[in-house]
Amino acid sequence: MKQKRRITIHQVADEANVSRQTVSRVINNRPDVAPETRRRVLEVIERLGYQPSAIARSLIQQRSYTIGIVTAGLKYIGPSRTLNGITKMAEEMGYGLLLKELHGFKTNNVDPLLQWFLSRQVDGIIWAVPEVGENRDWLKDQLPDLPVPLIFLTMRLQEGLSIVSVDNYLGGRMATEHLIEQGKRNIGHLSGPLDWWEARQRKKGWLDALRDADMEAGDECSSEGNWSSRSGEKAFRQLLGQYPNMDAVFVGNDQMALSVIQIACQDGIKIPDELAIVGFDGIPDSAYYWPPLTTVNQDQYRLGFTAVQTLVETIEAWQQGETDLEPKTVIIEPELSIRESTVSTNQPD
Structure with missing residues (x-):
């Protein structure tokens, strides 16, 4: 079967009767586009099914559209479900993931791990490792030198840290x-x-x-x-x-x-x-x-979902030069599912 040809930015520009630069400004949500022009370009993009190249987008915006994830290991049910939520929301928001597993929860040498992510130009990091012993305190000491935002999952509230956690x-x-x-x-x-x-x-x-x-x-x-x-x-x-x-x-x-x-x-x-x-x-x-x-x-899927939303909001703010934002804290309330292990009912035959 003949493969369908990819729609280009030039075709969108021709169809909308605008320049290629105008299409680019619409794609990147720039404010210097007239409302009617923006509407017309977006209509053409949708009608033609145009999908901007992720590589081109990252070059234009000087962003990788990649999030670094540090996980506790997928042998635990909780981290696996959290990662499912992270993956789903990252995909919806147009981000890829780089994953690293921290094998020792109590390691105090996380600098090589952070440098690995930075060398791959991630836009932000989600630290999805349980708080065990003093492992968060060691990492906290290195945060002032990080050039990208970092979100912690499931830890005690601390001043100066962005945290998404279940209560x-x-x-x-x-x-x-x-x-x-x-x-x-x-x-x-x-x-x-x-x-x-x-x-x-x-x-x-x-x-x-x-x-x-x-x-x-x-x-x-x-x-x-x-x-x-x-x-x-x-x-x-x-x-x-x-x-x-x-x-x-x-x-x-x-x-x-x-x-x-x-x-x-x-x-x-x-x-x-x-x-x-x-x-x-x-x-x-x-x-x-x-x-x-x-x-x-405790809905760990939602925990991962919310972490990506919170991190991307922070990344967007940093891209606008707002690097002195107040850290964000999001606390998710759990729900009790009541079943027969606490409420009397007839046993099966």
Whole structure:
């Protein structure tokens, strides 16, 4: 089949009866074009299906239309879903991606990584690595020397940093308050690794909700996993041993929570009558276990989506010379998906 010929800027100019320079100004949204001329050029562009060359556009505007992404690794469900959102929005906004995986969360030598991105002339960077230990503080020291904007994902709010994050503390409170509303009085917590800021925030939400309700929240009421299903099994066994009166548990992520459901069923514990269970993440699998898992849905796809929007807005401002903008903070509120792991229903035959 004969390949369709690519429409050129010259054809658009001829059809709209304007110069090639005028078409270029319309494409780049320059203000020095009469409204009627702009309307006519845009109509021709749409009718002919003209697509400006990304290479030509970057040369004209001295931009690469490329975003650098530093990720925690795709073995984790959360970062994978966040990257899906980043990819979708970047494509919609006309940006390509350069991806680097940070294998050690606690590394304090990120300069080679930043220089790698800068050597490839990225327009901005999204730092999608969990806040573990002091890894954000090391990076923060290098920000004043960066010639491009950088957005952090999922970290504590800090002055001078642009951050897009889920409210993990609120999610922990929501989960615990829901269990209290179900009449549960001995609510344990199986946390993620507590050197992760997200895990600490979720635990604090659990702790504060219990204290506000004048309920028990001693050391014996919690145990710690590392986000994996296997660690969830071990930490749940530990929690059962040290907190035998537990009638509900808020688990720091869905992967560990699903292993808690499995162990509880194996041990003959009736869910939710004898043990109600809430997870955190909202992964698709959480709806397909029995009983389906009540979970705090943090919408990591939306997190990635919003990060790109926020970064591109900043890039556009920098292109106009506004490099002294106030850092942007966007906090996404999670939602509680209530299912049968906390609300009584008939078990299947």
